[in-house]
Amino acid sequence: MQLNELLVAISVLSSLTATPVTAWSPTNGYTPGKVSCPEGTLLRNATGLSQNETEWLKKRSPIAKDALQEFLTRGTVNFSDDSLVKKLFSDDKNVPKVGIAASGGGYRAMLVAAGMVAAMDNRTVGANEHGLGGLLQGSTYLSGLSGGNWLTTTLAWNNWTSVQDILDHMSDTNTSSIWNIENSILSPGGNNQTATNEIFGAITKEINGKIDAGFNATLVDVWGRALSQYFFPNLPEAGAGLTWSTLRDADVFKNGEMPFPISVADGKYPGSTVISSNSTVFEFNPFELGSWDPTLNAFTDVKYLGSNVNNGESIDNGQCIAGFDNTGFIAGTSADIFNLVSSSPQGAMFGGIISSFTKKFLPNATGNDTDIGIYAPNPFKGANTMDQQYSSALSEAESLFLVDGGEDGEGIPFAPLLQKDRDLDVIFALDITDDTKDSWPNGAAMVQTYQRQFTSQGNHSAFPYVPTTEEFIKQGLNKRPTFFGCDAQNLTDLTYIPPLVVYVPNTEYSFPSNTSTFQLNYKLEDRISIIQNGYEAMTMGNFTKDSDFLGCISCAIMRRKQESLDVELPQECEQCFSTYCWNDKSTSQNSTSTATNHNGTWTNSTSATHSGSHNTTLLSSVSASATARAESVSSNSSSKSSSSKSKGAANLLNAKNTLGAFALINAIVNLL
Ligand SMILES: *[C@@H]1O[C@H](CO)[C@@H](O)[C@H](O)[C@H]1NC(C)=O
Ligand SMILES: *[C@@H]1O[C@H](CO)[C@@H](O)[C@H](O)[C@H]1NC(C)=O
Ligand SMILES: *[C@@H]1O[C@H](CO)[C@@H](O)[C@H](O)[C@H]1NC(C)=O
Ligand SMILES: *[C@@H]1O[C@H](CO)[C@@H](O)[C@H](O)[C@H]1NC(C)=O
Ligand SMILES: *[C@@H]1O[C@H](CO)[C@@H](O)[C@H](O)[C@H]1NC(C)=O
Ligand SMILES: *[C@@H]1O[C@H](CO)[C@@H](O)[C@H](O)[C@H]1NC(C)=O
Ligand SMILES: *[C@@H]1O[C@H](CO)[C@@H](O)[C@H](O)[C@H]1NC(C)=O
Numbered sequence: 320m321q322l323n324e325l326l327v328a329i330s331v332l333s334s335l336t337a338t339p340v341t342a343w344s345p346t347n348g349y350t351p352g353k354v355s356c357p358e359g360t361l362l363r364n365a366t367g368l369s370q371n372e373t374e375w376l377k378k379r380s381p382i383a384k385d386a387l388q389e390f391l392t393r394g395t396v397n398f399s400d401d402s403l404v405k406k407l408f409s410d411d412k413n414v415p416k417v418g419i420a421a422s423g424g425g426y427r428a429m430l431v432a433a434g435m436v437a438a439m440d441n442r443t444v445g446a447n448e449h450g451l452g453g454l455l456q457g458s459t460y461l462s463g464l465s466g467g468n469w470l471t472t473t474l475a476w477n478n479w480t481s482v483q484d485i486l487d488h489m490s491d492t493n494t495s496s497i498w499n500i501e502n503s504i505l506s507p508g509g510n511n512q513t514a515t516n517e518i519f520g521a522i523t524k525e526i527n528g529k530i531d532a533g534f535n536a537t538l539v540d541v542w543g544r545a546l547s548q549y550f551f552p553n554l555p556e557a558g559a560g561l562t563w564s565t566l567r568d569a570d571v572f573k574n575g576e577m578p579f580p581i582s583v584a585d586g587k588y589p590g591s592t593v594i595s596s597n598s599t600v601f602e603f604n605p606f607e608l609g610s611w612d613p614t615l616n617a618f619t620d621v622k623y624l625g626s627n628v629n630n631g632e633s634i635d636n637g638q639c640i641a642g643f644d645n646t647g648f649i650a651g652t653s654a655d656i657f658n659l660v661s662s663s664p665q666g667a668m669f670g671g672i673i674s675s676f677t678k679k680f681l682p683n684a685t686g687n688d689t690d691i692g693i694y695a696p697n698p699f700k701g702a703n704t705m706d707q708q709y710s711s712a713l714s715e716a717e718s719l720f721l722v723d724g725g726e727d728g729e730g731i732p733f734a735p736l737l738q739k740d741r742d743l744d745v746i747f748a749l750d751i752t753d754d755t756k757d758s759w760p761n762g763a764a765m766v767q768t769y770q771r772q773f774t775s776q777g778n779h780s781a782f783p784y785v786p787t788t789e790e791f792i793k794q795g796l797n798k799r800p801t802f803f804g805c806d807a808q809n810l811t812d813l814t815y816i817p818p819l820v821v822y823v824p825n826t827e828y829s830f831p832s833n834t835s836t837f838q839l840n841y842k843l844e845d846r847i848s849i850i851q852n853g854y855e856a857m858t859m860g861n862f863t864k865d866s867d868f869l870g871c872i873s874c875a876i877m878r879r880k881q882e883s884l885d886v887e888l889p890q891e892c893e894q895c896f897s898t899y900c901w902n903d904k905s906t907s908q909n910s911t912s913t914a915t916n917h918n919g920t921w922t923n924s925t926s927a928t929h930s931g932s933h934n935t936t937l938l939s940s941v942s943a944s945a946t947a948r949a950e951s952v953s954s955n956s957s958s959k960s961s962s963s964k965s966k967g968a969a970n971l972l973n974a975k976n977t978l979g980a981f982a983l984i985n986a987i988v989n990l991l
């Protein structure tokens with residue numbers, strides 16, 4: 320063969336083999352498959368970042384640096400003195416490190432956070448003129464939880480697509496557009512029963528494939544496969560073979576052209592229903608699954624989940640499993656609130672729907688764990704990484720149980736970004752949780768993360784001081800961006816100086832984006848409007864509420880490095896900090912100090928409740944009139960809803976729809 324023919328042959332061959340073999344599930348479908356184990360142990364102690372993350376950062380840092388320099392230069396263009404920006408970028412070790420955290424809250428959180436992230440993305444039309452365009456390009460980490468994780472997962476595993484690109488294709492009438500959630504996930508074909516049957520039939524087959532191969536499958540598998548229809552509509556079988564570890568082989572990740580995506584889930588002890596600040600917080604990143612908490616203190620290679628191991632070593636003669644780390648399954652795990660819904664009194668009425676889904680997709684399921692993400696065999700079995708004084712339950716169990724990352728009350732995925740080794744200077748906290756009775760945030764997630772640092776499970780982390788949720792509301796901190804931890808000098812009592820937190824709550828500008836967490840379908844216009852409102856919440860109404868906002872964000876990003884270098888703060892930043900920084904004084908001064916800086920221009924309209932003008936979903940209309948029943952259940956129950964998620968269920972039940980809910984439930988059940 321001539322050399323040129325040979326080369327052609329090789330390139331054809333490699334282009335054929337390059338895609339599936341290593342990156343996708345070895346079976347090319349949902350069923351995990353056997354592979355040989357890699358050299359060495361799959362487990363490591365959680366001491367420091369993984370070698371792989373450290374290597375990856377070397378790729379990412381110079382790219383993020385250039386983008387951040389461009390952003391900060393734009394942000395400070397009107398400053399009287401530009402020496403701070405110059406100084407920070409004259410030495411790599413002074414370049415600020417930025418993280419973004421997107422909270423939970425179902426599709427609401429996904430869409431609002433999409434708008435907020437779009438405001439930071441230089442690929443969004445307008446973001447470089449009246450937005451924070453380039454900040455996303457300048458950030459190093461992007462963490463997501465539950466609905467927020469649906470956003471980060473959608474972007475990252477679709478070749479780092481942009482929200483702008485998703486919007487540009489949203490009105491395509493074919494079903495291959497991302498986030499086409501016109502129909503409820505409970506009846507994905509809408510009025511077309513054949514289409515619904517086809518989709519559910521495919522899911523059933525995929526689930527059975529996993530079970531037949533000897534793995535446990537639960538509703539979380541069903542959930543993940545169903546969600547994938549909306550996140551990966553362009554991949555074969557909606558990404559049935561797409562794995563989380565696939566990202567390692569994607570150029571855009573390998574070359575450091577995107578931030579490091581992290582998904583957060585909570586551990587649940589076998590037989591226990593308690594999820595508290597003592598829960599073990601897990602993170603999935605493209606390399607690993609594990610936890611920094613003392614009850615685990617370990618990470619495992621995410622690619623080989625499902626392998627039978629003891630202390631990280633194969634006990635199957637060097638045979639491992641790959642393909643268990645299905646991307647949709649992990650997205651479903653981070654957003655698994657079934658266990659909560661079914662155990663909360665208000666959620667009792669969903670029991671019918673959940674059990675009918677269980678019967679339909681998992682007819683042979685036994686036991687009580689059908690609503691939990693099961694990672695079995697336990698990848699941490701036999702681990703000796705945990706601190707002796709803590710329970711060794713996580714290393715003794717046969718299965719690792721993971722649920723929604725917000726169930727411990729920490730609705731914003733801070734944990735991975737607070738890790739000292741990650742060394743962040745600032746975290747943008749996108750809070751789209753539904754704490755108030757009309758589904759706006761009230762800072763509860765901030766308070767919970769603040770408090771966790773004082774528990775034995777959380778005392779390896781630090782978080783700035785925050786006020787109570789009552790003060791959040793009283794001071795309007797739940798309606799506009801606020802900076803927490805502005806003065807490192809004030810944080811010296813904590814385990815270490817935490818990053819500055821730029822808190823950005825979901826609030827109303829052009830659209831009431833306080834929809835229910837349980838709303839499972841959204842009309843096209845509403846999706847677009849919610850994304851736009853998120854953009855506006857992130858930018859203070861495209862800077863119309865404060866033309867200095869871009870400069871103030873720049874100050875927040877530079878603050879920690881400016882403090883540690885002990886160089887002068889630009890005078891514009893002084894002004895910004897007096898406007899945007901929270902400190903205890905705001906409380907004692909009867910909570911008007913931040914607001915008065917803006918002469919009362921803050922919007923008052925945000926307290927408007929979500930009027931029934933939107934397309935109500937099957938579930939929200941179903942739920943509505945069951946209020947009376949649910950209340951009677953909850954009134955004689957000792958467990959008042961203790962987390963924002965169960966409050967979400969309560970909100971839903973407070974809706975004022977009195978149509979025939981039970982008839983509807985029956986209709987759904989019969990339909991299945
Ligand atoms: C983790 O640390 C423990 C205690 O220091 C040590 O005994 C163990 O060998 C380490 N495990 C791994 C996988 O490095
Ligand atoms: C966005 O930022 C990246 C990284 O700095 C840059 O390569 C790209 O050209 C920018 N794109 C636009 C549309 O500005
Ligand atoms: C704000 O900017 C976004 C993105 O350019 C745009 O879609 C939206 O219409 C703007 N909103 C207002 C109120 O101008
Ligand atoms: C991924 O996106 C990049 C540009 O951002 C593009 O060059 C590349 O072709 C895309 N890859 C795939 C597989 O679509
Ligand atoms: C219903 O869905 C099926 C399967 O996707 C499709 O073949 C059929 O054309 C659809 N029917 C209508 C009326 O759209
Ligand atoms: C997983 O499946 C096996 C086999 O069906 C079963 O024995 C085991 O109890 C299951 N584990 C869990 C946690 O449900
Ligand atoms: C958390 O664990 C510590 C130590 O085991 C225990 O003292 C504390 O009561 C636990 N807190 C909760 C809320 O369970």
Ligand SMILES: *[C@@H]1O[C@H](CO)[C@@H](O)[C@H](O)[C@H]1NC(C)=O
Pocket residue numbers: 357371605606607619620621
């Ligand atoms: C880390 O990188 C090495 C070399 O690139 C690779 O062999 C290994 O599988 C990676 N491990 C993880 C956990 O990504």
Ligand SMILES: *[C@@H]1O[C@H](CO)[C@@H](O)[C@H](O)[C@H]1NC(C)=O
Pocket residue numbers: 527530682683
């Ligand atoms: C359920 O169990 C029965 C009896 O063992 C078996 O015939 C059937 O195939 C199982 N169904 C599924 C979906 O696994």
Ligand SMILES: *[C@@H]1O[C@H](CO)[C@@H](O)[C@H](O)[C@H]1NC(C)=O
Pocket residue numbers: 590686687
């Ligand atoms: C299932 O839950 C019930 C009620 O909480 C409990 O009595 C039973 O022991 C549990 N079964 C298993 C197998 O854990």
Ligand SMILES: *[C@@H]1O[C@H](CO)[C@@H](O)[C@H](O)[C@H]1NC(C)=O
Pocket residue numbers: 784808809810811812902903904
């Ligand atoms: C920092 O501020 C908080 C809240 O105002 C206060 O409770 C704490 O004592 C201060 N710490 C230091 C070291 O100044």
Ligand SMILES: *[C@@H]1O[C@H](CO)[C@@H](O)[C@H](O)[C@H]1NC(C)=O
Pocket residue numbers: 909
């Ligand atoms: C502070 O607020 C309380 C309760 O809202 C009010 O009674 C009090 O008069 C206020 N104090 C000042 C100094 O405004």
